[in-house]
Amino acid sequence: MLKDITLGQYFPGDTVVHRLDPRTKLILTILYIVLLFIAKSYVSYGLVFLFLVICIALSRIRLKAILSGLKPLVVLILITAILNLFYTRGERLLVSFWRIRIYWEGVRTAAVMALRIMMLITGTLLLTYTTSPLQLTDGMEKLMNPLKKLHVPVHELSMMMSIALRFIPTLIEETDKIMNAQKARGAEFDTGNLIQKAKAMLPLLVPLFISAFRRADELATAMESRCYHGGEGRTKMKVLKMAGRDWIALGCGAALLVLTILLRRLGL
């Protein structure tokens, strides 16, 4: 069933990681991605990896959840690794067979790239697993606040994002329903060639779009009748507040960044 797709799924919990301010988590995630690209040596990679492992352990997210989040990207990771394996030239030739040459450097790059992608995804998964979509958009809105000076519609963007997130499950459910209704009238969505398949989507897409527009219209009316008029002067039910743990977490992140840069300088 379509419903089983998980999209930025949130696992509610009450750990330190869950309770961190979304802004802290967003900043740390960005920092973490930067670290992944700065790191050059085994030592610095090990350091970043350790950071990730500690975060996962603290969040009590099960390994199974992370693996299932990585699964859809296995192909991408494999392709990247294979391309790197075959196309990296180096000095230490390992295998030479027909026109294929595999160098030690290729193996190394492939492994590093695969690891880097997996760590990248795991880190962002950790963010969405431990932060509810609402908190996430709230955090982004707050972080991007300075951009308001440049007339970026920060509030509107974040409102759009939270509405979109809220309606993903609804739309998936709706798609399921319409698909079933058309199947009851003899529609077949998975047979025929590409053109036939595309044509078969029409009875699904037309009702889906119509219902999405209807919902949008209804939602707009509902929001306006409750006096929504944009972000100006709007207060929050849950005001974001940086706590001691947030500053500690950010401090750790900053220390890690300095350390990695130093290691890189030392050529480690």
Next chain:
Amino acid sequence: MTPLIETKKLTHVYSAGTPFEHVAVEDVDFSASRGEFIGIIGHTGSGKSTFVQHLNGLLKPTSGSVLVEGEEIFSSPGRIRQVRSKVGLVFQYPEYQLFEETVRADIAYGPKNMKLDKEEIERRVLEAADFVGLEPELLDKSPFDLSGGQKRRAAIAGVIAMRPDVLILDEPTAGLDPRGREEIIYNIRRYHAAVNGTVIYITHSMEDIARFATRLVVFSKGHIALDGPPAQVFRHVEELERIGLTVPSVAKVMSILKQRGLPVEDGVYTVDRAVEVLLGLKGGVAGA
């Protein structure tokens, strides 16, 4: 005679093996023959919609089987196509499935998928439109320009046009005003009288269905709680109320009279019959 449609020990579990696991239908044995007009009633969430989506193979049973004319519906991929045209299912709020440019084209969608020829399709479209009471001049309009009740009827026509032996309607009057409701019920009864098929009509309103169903099937928590002709089902006023259904007031009054010791018969659920019974009683008392 083999029943037209039958389920054996049908069980459906949603999201099996996850924390969201939910048994929606459990061990349901059900069968229907030609000519029956079956009302399925039950509280919201009692598994009615889940149950009927098995009858044309939209859902696969977790365990148990579904047979149409004595043959398992999942026996081969070709079989399921055949079953979809034999067992027509009108979903709740069916107007949300309309998509074509004209009502005519939309009603023709089902017959077209059955690969019928042009003339036959046209014939069926006209016939189906007539069954649901859509005027022919509406056929060339866009379905999105129709009124709510008309849209609903056009969508029902889209299923009727496949001439199913079993027509299943999932709460076909939900969200309509009383007049739209009466029209739909009138048309479905007319359809049932005209074809020698089976109609299965899901509702959670007893007053509606009691008037014309030949048989009532009461769902409760994924099981069939009661099954029989209306007069028999309405003998169980207390059980129906325990399940959380609103019993027709007449049935309730008669059951209370009986409890108070009046010798009235069981299972009276229409006003006319109640009047007869009570007048008979009065005559009897006066005569004594």
